[in-house]
Amino acid sequence: MKSTHLKLNGMLVAGADEAGRGAVLGPLVLCVAVCEKEKERFLKSIGVKDSKMLSPEKREELAAEIVKYCHVHVQKIPAQRINELMKKGVSLNEIEAIHVADALKEIEPEIVEKIDKVYIDAPDPDAIKFTHRIRSLLASDSKISSKLHSSHKADVIYPITSAASIIAKVTRDEEIEKIKKELGCDFGTGYPHDEMAINCIKQNIDNPVLIKYLRSEWSTAKRIIAESRFKTTQLKLDF
Structure with a gap:
C-alpha cells in the first residue's frame, strides 16, 4: 500500500508503528506515514487514533482516508524472515528497527527535507535506545536521522503515528485473511x-x-x- 504520488507541501510530519509484533502466526507489518503538519488536526477530527481502539470496519474506513492525505511506506516481514533473524540472535526490537530504517530509506529526499519530526512508537523499554538503533542502520549522512523521536504510546499521542498504526493493522489483517484461505x-x-x-x-x-x-x-x-x-x-x- 503506497500513496507517494500525492504532492505534499509545507512542513511535514511522519510517524511509524507496527502491527503483529507478538503474533505466533503471520507477518509483522511496519508503516511509516508522512503528511502535511497542518493535516494532523484533520486526521484527528475524522477519528484517527491508535488502531487497537478501533473496530476492523472503522480501521478500513480510516485507512481509505489516510492514503488520500499521507504518503505511506509499508514493510511486511514474513514469519520465515523473523525466524531466520531470531536464530542468528537478532532480537524482535532489532528486527523492528531494521525495517523501520528500511521504510525510512524509501522516503524521497525532497520529502525528507520538509519533514520536521518522525514520531516512532517505541517497543523497547528504553525509547532513546530504540532511536539509536534506527540511526545506526541509516547512512551516516542521512538527513532524516536527526529528526527521529521514539516514545512510548506514540500511536496514542501523535495522530500521524496513529495513522501509521491503522495502515499497518489493516495491511496485516489483509495478509492474515489470505493466509487463512491458503x-x-x-x-x-x-x-x-x-x-x-x-x-x-x-x-x-x-x-x-x-x-x-x-x-x-x-x-x-x-x-x-x-x-x-x-x-x-x-x-x-x-x-
Missing part, C-alpha cells in the same frame, strides 16, 4: 492468547503451508511442536 483454517488473530490460533497450529503442525507462516522461534510454537513430536514418539512406542 491454510483452510481460521486462526483468529494469530496471537498466542487466541485459542483459535493454538488449535489451528496443533491441527496443522505437519502442514507445510502452516510452517511458512509459523513463527517457530516463539516459545508457544516451540512448545506445541515439542508436544506434537512427543505424542508421535509415544504412538510409535505403543505400536
